[in-house]
Amino acid sequence: MALTTQEFGESRVRVWIAGSGPDLLFLHGYEQHPGDASFLHRLAEHHTVYAPEHPGYGESTGFESLRDIIDLALRYRQLVESWGIESVDVIGHCLGGMIAAEFAATSPHLVRRLVLVDAWGLWRDDQQPADPFVLTEDELAQAKWHDPATAPNPEPSIFQPDPSRPHAAMLTRGQNLGVAGKFMWPIPDRGLRRRLPFVKAQTLVVHGESDGLIPAVYAEEFQQLIPDAEVARLPAAGHLPMIEREDDFIDTVEAFLIR
């Protein structure tokens, strides 16, 4: 298991790689790469897990050459191909779910099974998601977690504090959310609705029932648009079910992937 930095064309990408078994791509959410998170280790017990950091996040580069989210989905096609992988299961959380769905729609030959976890990418006027860019720290905690009081502190993150750079955490977070804005600002809808019918992979749509950022009805919205999809709502979980309800999450996802 290791966090490695890979040169990729003109850019540099950090990738967390661990485990053995069928290849699995994990795409992280809008805030940050979860780093050495427990749920990734659990997945690595049965899969070879590749968890890259998105371009422009943290220490990964190559954001400037992306014009839109299709460019990003195709970047992931190139990255997966660079690993010599011909078929991969994909789990995408949050913004990573939006990217994973675009990836599955534009590269159906590569994606075996798809898991979307509390994913952005759709918009309904009558069920508007929260604006993640204006929430205060407290408001975000209330929205993210089913129970903010028992949320992990600190949250699993690839970011490592450096005493010589006291503002690094704030600057990195601003950098990360700035990149997220490219795909989510001011409304996280870049036309995914029109492309979901092109997803060929069997899909599991996982959603924390208490997600205060994206209402749980969006799980059914994804299910209706993807040809072969089922929904698993996880109780007592917010926007990060893989952290807040790790056991339920792993059981649900593994049952789907090994089927």
Added chain:
Amino acid sequence: MKFHWFAEVTYPHLTMEQMKHHHTWVDAPWELADPIAVGETYRMFIRLMQQADRDGFDGLAVNEHHQTSFAMTPSPNLLAASLAGSTENAAILVIGDSLALYNPPTRVAEELAYLDCLSGGRVIAGFVFGTPMDSTFCYGTPPVELRDRFHEARELILRSWEAEEPFAFNGDYNKLRYVNPWPRPVQSPRPPVWVPGSGSVETWDLVIDENYCYGHLSFSGLRSAKPLVDGFWEYVDERGGDTNPNRMAFTQICCVSETDEQAERDYAEAVNYFYTRQNTRPAFATPPGYRSPKSIEHDINLRGASRLSNEDRMRAARGEMGFWEYDEKGYIIAGSPERVRQRIRELATELRIGQLIPTLHMGNLSEETASKNTQLFGSQVIPYLRDLWADLPDDWTPKVSQERVAAHAPQVAGAVAGN
């Protein structure tokens, strides 16, 4: 030095009780305002700026903001049009058009050219990124794209003014097969360009590379601005740029009366209104991606050197400062003409400012008092400060306005430096 009359077109009838319950930018409820009163406010500002043109000001400054009671000027070009056709001498300082928000940006090229034609060559083309509230929330531009969009628009506009033939423009954000604006500016090859900033290094590089006039536009005065403006000049010098003070603009609230005591009577309430009727959700002021990590880090270091404490900033915003404390801390420059011109001379000398943008109406000031402020500033302040930087060229204001203002402005016999 030169003086450009300016005011934020603020809605003047908000109560402190309303301020407890509402924000005033982005999501300010429209029910707080009366459209008839808004129209009266617009007409007042047009009259005041027409007076400023007669009273010897070098320019009339207009700006762009959206969805706010603080400045109800969604298109600066509209207010500028009211002035370009009804004034004779002063420059029309559009500071400025938020380039990223115009689609296509040739709209800016056309409208500024219209204004330059209508005014006989008196337009200054100010190009702005727009505040975070305006550009990223009200107009929905992803913050991380704002600078790219601004630069693409700027290149398109400048090229369109000078192109001898229609051209195709295949930008990332703008696709135009036939660019050929009618009209074109009177000024050749183009109007002077000003770009204000808030300390971003990227903006400093731009104005140095293109030799634009830079603007530090805040309402916090000398103390707050000192580290940033000093930092700008050091950076210009390091990069071998033009250190002529005439390429630097600065806003300053000024309150002139017959005496210092009268100034407090005339302006205290309006100054308090100006600072206390602004209430923006903090998140709307700091969207991620609006500023680069490099600029934020630079800013943190510079602000560490600020002579204005955070507590002072908070107290100023809450209206907890008395009139003379606002003056002492630099937020306003108030008093008799003698006092005001002495303090402006200190400010302009210390910060190396050649283009002052005195803000002569603020908050809920009456038209009568704003008119007096304008008249006293034009006749008792400006003429005594003309000597500052007068030996240096000014390539950043229109030649037509320079000549006409010089020919028509009030003169002071025997005005001497230091008066």
